[in-house]
Amino acid sequence: MEIRVLRYFLEIAREGNMTRAAETIHVSQPTLSKQMKDLERELGKKLFIRKSTSLSLTDEGMLLRKRAEDILDMVDKTTDEFKALNEISGGEVHIGCAESHQIKYLAQAIRSFKKKYPLFRYHLTSGNTEQVTERLDRGLIDFAVIVEPPNLSRYNYLELPETDRWGLIMKTDDPLARRERICFEDLAGLDLICSEQGMKFDITRWCGEKADTLNLTGTLNLAYNGSVFVKEGLGYMLTFDKIINTGFDSGLCFRPLEPALETKMYVIWKKYQVFTPIAELLLQELKEQLSGRAGG
Secondary structure, eight states, X not given: OOHHHHHHHHHHHHHTOHHHHHHHHTOOHHHHHHHHHHHHHHHTSOOEEEOSSOEXXXXXXXXXXXXXXXXXXXXXXXXXXXXXXXXXXXXXXXXXXXXXXXXXXXXXHXXXXXXXXXXXXXXXXXXXXXXHHHHHHTTSOSEEEESSOOOTTTEEEEEEEEEEEEEEEEETTSGXXXXXXXXXXXXXXOOEEEOHHIIIIIIHHXXXXXXXXXXXXXXXXXXXXXXXXXXXXXXXXXXETTSSOOSTTSSEEEEEBSSOOEEEEEEEEETTOOOOHHHHHHHHHHHHHHHHHHHO
């Protein structure tokens, strides 16, 4: 299975049309069609449902599309890494981030870093801890920023200096908005929105087995999307402070949980990982920046 053929396959999947894909990648339509038939023969599976003016993917084709995207991401990242070996003035680093106001420390380190290496480029991917560590394990990113203690047998880490405080996001005209803090009893009967990770690890840490009695009506990965649902009257969101706009004109407010529930954040990377020169330099910058914060 050739990388070039996988790129052709993805272009056909995007276009939904063999002729348009052939024009985009500057290959004749008969040649492209033959290569796809050869690919189907190699895999022993039909990849396309062919119609008179278009085509779509079979279930096997959908699986190959996902795998091909992952493979080509890795190929492109590896190519960039080797290009960067002789280019210390710049290069690229891929970082997966959980949501937190503490991402500001990463941003501050990168701001300082770019003054020294102006050609440096960064790529951020957002997701929960499971999603970003999966990408880290597969080599698709260099660092992950997560909100639960790292597995010390697999990762090295830096600890960010602050904590994230948990609370409830609600509409400002909600009766609970009159409270200064939210206790467990206040949550009884409410339609709650929370990340699966947060409910499993943090909320359970806060209220123990009583978490099973809460009405979790929806889960999410990105808090912004959850805030839209809260605005539309779909419930209340359990999340960190300072990642959703709860300003005067936002229509939303945040009330902290009582007793206080806080979560720490970590920058992690794989043990024995071989970094590109620019990624190694960024790691040193992060260490210096965070060491300075801890000392201050």
